Amino acid sequence: MAQFYSAKQRVTTKQRITVTISELDPFGQGVARHNGKALFVSGALPGEQAEVTVTEDKRQFMRAKAHRILQPCAQRETPRCGHFGVCGGCQQQHAAVALQQASKAQALSRMLSQEGAPPVSVDTIISGQPWGYRRRARLGLQWQPRQQRLLMGFRQAASNDLVALRQCPILVPELEALLQPLHQCLSSLNAVRRLGHVELVLADNGPLMVLRHLDALSAADREKLERFSHEHRLMTWLADGSDSLQPLQEAMPFYRSFDLQLTFSPQDFIQVNDAVNQQMVAQALAWLDLQPDDRVLDLFCGMGNFTLPIGKFVQNVVGVEGVAALVRQAEYNAQLNNLRNVCFFQHNLEEEVSRQPWAAQGFNKVLLDPARAGAAGVMSHVVKLAPERVVYVSCNPVTLARDSQTLLSAGYHLERVAMLDMFPHTSHLESMVLFSKT
Incomplete structure (x- = not known):
């Protein structure tokens, strides 16, 4: 008689425990310790004692959801949006803006710091209005x-x-x-x-x-x-x-930056937070310490968000971007604003750059603003150019930390760090770092 094996269904119970939250991670989760593991709790804030339901138990960490807050902290706020907790757009409306910024700055500092070296501190937090900012x-x-x-x-x-x-x-x-x-x-x-x-x-x-x-x-x-x-x-x-x-009608949208009028196609990328973008550009230009005889290279330049304002202060600036449509728009805006010392090139910066017509020019300052994947393909070339100053604008602290090692190994010093609060109430962590060579 044949016998068939029938595996018993695994019965999992969602464990409910009480913990005290010690900090907030950059994704808006409270962090506690339980059974020697890090426990990440959605909906809980630092200093709170919370009854939580465990949703995931891995070898090195656990995840949970706050079931009941037993002792709320002073930095807990009532979310303004009725969709909060269901909509995936925001993760931190229950936390005071100051707490959100501090947790992101701490995470950025931790990710940029190296073992055996003094910790990297965040000098500046660039922010705007926390509500009504997304354009x-x-x-x-x-x-x-x-x-x-x-x-x-x-x-x-x-x-x-x-x-x-x-x-x-x-x-x-x-x-x-x-x-x-x-x-x-x-x-x-x-x-x-x-x-x-x-x-x-x-x-x-x-x-x-x-x-x-x-x-x-x-x-x-x-x-x-x-x-x-x-x-x-x-x-x-x-x-x-x-x-x-x-x-449906003849129109050309535009926005203003540094007294420049920058037109764009609806398909073009522009920064979502205009107020923070304006401050970010101003801070980047100040960190570059622009002089009339400077020759500046702007990599991953988009439609010239940094390139065109830089052109107002230097001898020459070159922008390089992989998307051809953005390069065409940047060239149009340079002509529109009568910036004749600005030129743009289209090139995929993940590919070899040494033979590009712009690559051999003597740049003394460099700015990079890559996508989340970072700038690994071009960092060695930046080092070969040996610029006095490098400003790296990042939307991903992981790739920023990785690319920073190339500059630090080449003798550059990390001088300044700014956390850009470009997306309040969300888990996005953006930043800007100044490197200098002495």
């Missing part, structure tokens, strides 16, 4: 056939499902005010079942929208969108999946 947002659109309704919102935490967004207090007020009327407009379209996403941006000359649609829009739908755009003074582009956007 760009991409909202998902999803038709729900059972409820016969259109969902519009950000993704839920750890999910592909959308939050039905009613408010968003981190959006600039001009964009937050559009949320409900825009949802009503899109819900009335014949193509409501075949919409992809919508992107909202606030330029200095008004708000703009890019609507991604999966099928061709009818004349009636276009008319509704045109009427909505006119009523709300909204620059609108339609995106059907091709490489180009179709404008």
